[in-house]
Amino acid sequence: MAKTVAQEFKKGLWDEIPPFRLVLGLCPVLAVTTTAENGLGMGLATTFVLVCSNMLVSLLRNNIPSRIRVPCFIIIIATFVILVELLMQAFAYGLFLELGIFIPLIVVNCLVLGRSEAFASKNKFVPSLADGLGMGIGFTLSLGVLGAVRESLGTGMISGVKVFGPSFEPFEFMVQAPGAFVALGLLLCVMNIIGKK
Amino acid sequence: MREMVRMVATLTILAAAAGGLLATVKTTTAERIEQAVLDYVQGPAVMSIMEDVSNDPLEDRFALTIDNEERDFFIGKIDGAPRIVALEGKASGYGGDIGVMVGIDIETGEIVGIGITTHSETPGVGSRAESDVRFLTSFKGIPVREQDKIYIGEDDGDISNIGGATVTARGVCTAVRRAGEMYKNYESEIKTQVEAFAG
Numbered sequence: 001m002a003k004t005v006a007q008e009f010k011k012g013l014w015d016e017i018p019p020f021r022l023v024l025g026l027c028p029v030l031a032v033t034t035t036a037e038n039g040l041g042m043g044l045a046t047t048f049v050l051v052c053s054n055m056l057v058s059l060l061r062n063n064i065p066s067r068i069r070v071p072c073f074i075i076i077i078a079t080f081v082i083l084v085e086l087l088m089q090a091f092a093y094g095l096f097l098e099l100g101i102f103i104p105l106i107v108v109n110c111l112v113l114g115r116s117e118a119f120a121s122k123n124k125f126v127p128s129l130a131d132g133l134g135m136g137i138g139f140t141l142s143l144g145v146l147g148a149v150r151e152s153l154g155t156g157m158i159s160g161v162k163v164f165g166p167s168f169e170p171f172e173f174m175v176q177a178p179g180a181f182v183a184l185g186l187l188l189c190v191m192n193i194i195g196k197k
Numbered sequence: 198m199r200e201m202v203r204m205v206a207t208l209t210i211l212a213a214a215a216g217g218l219l220a221t222v223k224t225t226t227a228e229r230i231e232q233a234v235l236d237y238v239q240g241p242a243v244m245s246i247m248e249d250v251s252n253d254p255l256e257d258r259f260a261l262t263i264d265n266e267e268r269d270f271f272i273g274k275i276d277g278a279p280r281i282v283a284l285e286g287k288a289s290g291y292g293g294d295i296g297v298m299v300g301i302d303i304e305t306g307e308i309v310g311i312g313i314t315t316h317s318e319t320p321g322v323g324s325r326a327e328s329d330v331r332f333l334t335s336f337k338g339i340p341v342r343e344q345d346k347i348y349i350g351e352d353d354g355d356i357s358n359i360g361g362a363t364v365t366a367r368g369v370c371t372a373v374r375r376a377g378e379m380y381k382n383y384e385s386e387i388k389t390q391v392e393a394f395a396g
Contacts, residue, residue, distance in 0.1 A: 068204045072211055079215040083222055090226040093233035 005130045012134025018111050019142045019184070020191045025111035028102050029143060030180040036158055039147025041095045043140025045088065045103060047133070049080045050112050054132030057120040064121075073116045074107070081106045111139065142187075150174045150183050239269065239298060242312030243283050246300035247273035254283065259390045263379060270387060272394050273300070279391045281309055286376030290368030293317040295326070297372040301341050301380055303391060311336045311373060316365075323365035331357045332366065341377040 003011075016022055019029045028046070033039040053076050057064075064072045085103045088096045096103065106112065115135055120128040152163045154174030173179050240255055247254050250273035257272040257279075273281035283300040296314035301307070313327045326332060335357040339346050348354025349366050359366045380387065 063207065065200065065204050065207060067200075068208060071208060075208070075211050075215055079219060082219055086219075086222050086226050086230070089233060090229035091233075093230075093237045097237060 003127075005126055008127045009130040009134040012131065012136070012138040013141070014138075016135070017138040017142060017191075018135055019139065019146075020188055022111070022114075024114055025109045025139065026184075027105065028109065029146065030177070030184065032099055032102050033143055033147040033150055033180060033183075034154075034175045035151040036144055036148040038095075038098050039143035039145075040140060041092070042099055042102060043136070043143040045084050045099070046106055046109065046112065047136025047140055048084055049077060049106050050115060050136040050139075051129065051132040052080045053077045053112060053116055054120040054128045055125065057116045058123060058125045058128035061121045069121060070113075070117070073113060073121075077112055077116070078107045111135065146180075146183055146187060149187065150179055153183075154179060235269075238296075238314050239271075239285065242298035242314045243271045243300075245312040246283055246298060246310040247271075247281055248310075250274055250281065251277060254281075257394050259393075261383060261386060261390070263383060268379075270390065271298075272391055274394075279394050280304065282380075282387060282391060284376050284380060285314060286372040286374070286379065288368050288371035288375060290316060290326075291318050291323045291362070291364040295365070295368045295372055297369055297376065299336075299341075299373050299376040299380075301377075303388065306340050306342055308336050308339050308341055308373070308377075310334075311369070313369070318362070318365050323359075323362045325359055325362060326365050326369055329359050332359050332369075336373060341380055344374050344377060347374050347377065 012018070014021075018024050019026060025046070028042050032042045053073070056076050057073060060072070060076075081104060084106070085096075088099075088103065115132060119131045123131070148158055152158050153171050154176075156162060156164050156168050156170045171179070174183065235255060243254050252272070252274040254271040254273045257274070258269055259272075260267050260269050262268075268284060271283040272279050273283065275281070280302060281300050282303055283298050285296055285298050287294050287296050289295070293316070295316040295318070298312045298314050300309040300311070302309050311333060316324065316326065318324045318326065335355065336347070339355060345353075346355045347370050349356045349358045349363070349370060351358060351363065352367070352370075354370065356366070356370055
């Protein structure tokens with residue numbers, strides 16, 4: 001069942017959208033989505049790593065002995081993660097302070113390793129690029145939406161702009177850890193209702 | 198055997214390439230990162246200490262190597278003459294190291310103010326050390342040489358405690374004492390460096 005490049009790209013946006021359909025990479029999904037901006041920043045950082053590692057793994061897939069493929073993937077992924085961390089420190093230090101420890105933790109995000117193992121190591125360069133890009137954008141959108149839901153309900157604002165009327169009383173717990181689970185559960189529920197039709 | 202060699206070779210080449218790439222990026226971004234840390238971490242703390250200085254303390258700074266570590270010193274001028282020097286001390290708090298910028302009046306040797314640079318204290322509890330005015334201002338005016346005063350009240354010192362965050366408050370006191378210690382031990386070097394900024 002050969003899929004077209006466009007299909008490989010599109011599946012990450014809905015059919016296999018990472019946090020909601022594959023339910024992969026939940027640690028950052030729950031931890032950094034206190035605001036829409038943090039969610040998007042984390043998503044973009046992950047997308048960069050995902051696209052780069054997918055491309056490189058796909059290019060090297062015939063040269064990597066299968067018994068040591070996982071250590072090789074980890075080296076590749078870790079390299080790009082440190083690259084992102086350095087670049088973020090140099091050009092977006094404010095975001096780096098917010099995301100902090102979760103940037104190095106992209107290394108152990110099972111979504112990134114999962115795509116290398118399940119897709120890029122078996123497919124050609126272009127489909128792997130499309131897969132990484134689609135999954136990454138899907139991940140970014142999910143984090144952005146989750147962040148926006150939590151930020152708006154938890155603080156009544158998105159990036160400093162009030163979204164509800166003046167009588168709105170913020171649910172403060174939405175920006176704390178339990179709120180992450182509640183928001184994720186509600187979004188999963190909405191996704192399933194839409195998906196059934 | 199051949200497979201073994203191939204595995205070792207693959208990993209070695211991959212790791213070497215990764216190392217080389219990262220070393221290159223690290224050197225090329227080092228300067229920008231230093232600037233970013235200055236703007237985001239040390240900058241706000243320095244500016245909160247030096248309220249009515251006539252210069253830009255982030256511009257007028259020098260570095261000394263103390264205990265194999267390069268440390269930045271920021272100079273605040275009052276009426277054109279260097280008067281305040283700010284340096285950073287570190288100590289462990291409740292959740293890791295706390296960095297504290299300490300401003301010292303070089304003529305009287307008194308603390309003019311402190312500002313927290315980095316910390317990983319519990320949000321809403323220890324993190325109040327950043328903004329608790331009573332706590333922060335209680336450092337003001339203490340001569341940096343009288344180290345036994347830089348303890349919280351419970352430890353027979355002059356510093357107001359932060360309710361519910363004693364460990365953090367103690368950590369900040371230790372960091373301030375360490376900065377004071379450093380200032381005391383290197384006072385002549387610091388003063389020579391500061392004089393270069395006069396006039």
